[in-house]
Amino acid sequence: MSKKQWFFAIFVVLAGMVIVFAPLPVHATAPTQRTFRVEASQYTYSPAILKVNPGDIISIELISTDVVHGLYVDEYGISVTADPGQTARLTFTADKPGSFRFRCNVTCGALHPFMIGKLQVGPNTWLWRASGLTVLAALAILILRPSPPKAQVT
Amino acid sequence: MKNSEQLSRLLITVGLLIVIALPFVARSVDTQDIVEVHARMAESGGWMPGTIQAQTGIPLYLRLTSDDVMHGFAIGQSDNPAVDVLPGKITEVTVAFDKPGTYTYYCTRWCGPNHWRMRGTIEVTGNEMPSSQAINPPLYIKLNLDIDTPHLASATPAVIPDAQRGAIFSALLPDSYLLPDYYLSHSPAQVYLDVQVDPALATLSNSDLWGLVAYIWQSNTTPEGLTEGQRLFAQNCAACHGETGNGDGVFSADINALAGKYPANFSDPASLLGAGPALLQGKILRGGMGTGMPSWGPIFTNQQTWDLVSYLYTFQFK
Numbered sequence: 001m002s003k004k005q006w007f008f009a010i011f012v013v014l015a016g017m018v019i020v021f022a023p024l025p026v027h028a029t030a031p032t033q034r035t036f037r038v039e040a041s042q043y044t045y046s047p048a049i050l051k052v053n054p055g056d057i058i059s060i061e062l063i064s065t066d067v068v069h070g071l072y073v074d075e076y077g078i079s080v081t082a083d084p085g086q087t088a089r090l091t092f093t094a095d096k097p098g099s100f101r102f103r104c105n106v107t108c109g110a111l112h113p114f115m116i117g118k119l120q121v122g123p124n125t126w127l128w129r130a131s132g133l134t135v136l137a138a139l140a141i142l143i144l145r146p147s148p149p150k151a152q153v154t
Numbered sequence: 155m156k157n158s159e160q161l162s163r164l165l166i167t168v169g170l171l172i173v174i175a176l177p178f179v180a181r182s183v184d185t186q187d188i189v190e191v192h193a194r195m196a197e198s199g200g201w202m203p204g205t206i207q208a209q210t211g212i213p214l215y216l217r218l219t220s221d222d223v224m225h226g227f228a229i230g231q232s233d234n235p236a237v238d239v240l241p242g243k244i245t246e247v248t249v250a251f252d253k254p255g256t257y258t259y260y261c262t263r264w265c266g267p268n269h270w271r272m273r274g275t276i277e278v279t280g281n282e283m284p285s286s287q288a289i290n291p292p293l294y295i296k297l298n299l300d301i302d303t304p305h306l307a308s309a310t311p312a313v314i315p316d317a318q319r320g321a322i323f324s325a326l327l328p329d330s331y332l333l334p335d336y337y338l339s340h341s342p343a344q345v346y347l348d349v350q351v352d353p354a355l356a357t358l359s360n361s362d363l364w365g366l367v368a369y370i371w372q373s374n375t376t377p378e379g380l381t382e383g384q385r386l387f388a389q390n391c392a393a394c395h396g397e398t399g400n401g402d403g404v405f406s407a408d409i410n411a412l413a414g415k416y417p418a419n420f421s422d423p424a425s426l427l428g429a430g431p432a433l434l435q436g437k438i439l440r441g442g443m444g445t446g447m448p449s450w451g452p453i454f455t456n457q458q459t460w461d462l463v464s465y466l467y468t469f470q471f472k
Contacts, residue, residue, distance in 0.1 A: 067224070084393040085264065085403050107222075109222065
């Protein structure tokens with residue numbers, strides 16, 4: 001490998017680390033109280049995607065429209081169960097940023113395991129970081145690929 | 155050498171015999187009758203078995219499991235707490251009966267629009283006297299009330315009647331209005347018409363008179379009864395009649411599609427104030443109404459139905 005290529009390789013590694021670890025400009029939002037009215041029916045939540053900012057106090061009103069349903073939020077480890085006619089409330093602080101599944105935790109029928117939704121706390125930075133890394137890797141492959149062996153003249 | 159061989163043969167034979175005899179011994183020792191009950195949504199068959207035999211004084215062992223969704227199990231008119239019945243799990247319940255008769259067991263978790271149809275019976279035989287509730291006919295039958303005719307109030311208040319306002323004038327109120335029998339057999343609108351023409355109350359305005367009606371209703375109920383009524387309403391009624399009593403529960407649209415009318419709206423003064431406590435209790439006990447209203451007679455105790463009735467009036471009085 002030439003000296004030039006070594007320099008480029010080091011540049012690629014440094015750029016990759018910047019993409020992965022650089023703090024993104026997070027527009028600071030004051031934590032607010034958010035209330036979501038989530039209707040649960042076999043086998044969906046409506047709405048199924050809840051977007052909040054880190055630090056927000058979230059209150060989910062779970063309304064079941066057919067059978068008993070539950071709502072369990074991954075990582076947060078909290079859950080609530082709602083019977084039809086009995087609105088259940090789940091209040092918590094979104095102190096863990098990231099994207100988390102929430103799922104029904106009461107067996108509600110044949111497709112119960114597929115009754116899932118998503119809680120998105122803060123922007124999905126890993127989407128942008130992963131895109132950046134992909135572009136960088138493509139560049140590196142194009143530039144660093146070994147040059148074809150030259151024909152030997154005897 | 156020979157002795158040890160015989161000993162080992164003996165040991166093996168005895169050991170084999172014990173293993174073969176074990177199931178028979180276990181069967182004869184295990185004399186308790188365990189009834190295995192499977193719960194399914196009403197559309198797929200409900201409880202299986204639907205009828206369970208029992209005897210007074212002998213505990214009944216039940217092993218409950220669900221074949222589809224989450225169900226619950228409780229026995230009507232009894233103090234046994236409700237238990238959840240989950241698919242893939244066994245819930246063990248032991249119940250005992252003091253009095254012979256036919257008991258209803260039912261599902262306690264809303265498992266679908268036909269959840270309330272999930273009922274079974276326990277036939278209890280024995281020599282004791284049967285419970286008195288089954289013998290006494292309910293009040294609406296004694297009063298000869300027709301619970302199917304429309305009961306529109308002939309008079310409705312302009313604002314929501316306030317029992318505290320009525321309490322101010324309660325000293326003027328003749329005692330006969332406060333008797334339980336009078337309260338149970340009269341609708342608020344009838345009571346209003348009665349107090350309107352009562353010479354003892356001639357000086358009061360319309361809203362004061364309605365306040366007195368609310369006061370009569372309040373003095374025939376207790377805070378504990380209202381709390382129990384609220385709990386029963388949320389658990390059993392709100393799915394159709396709505397959490398605020400507006401008749402807009404989550405199943406109301408389904409009921410309208412099937413029966414052509416919505417569940418009763420308790421926030422409508424013309425309908426609720428035209429119904430007396432005995433009439434409302436009759437509707438709760440019998441059900442029907444052409445809307446698939448469940449029959450709660452075998453489920454609620456007498457006191458629970460009155461608690462529920464007094465809670466219903468809180469949608470009209472404060």
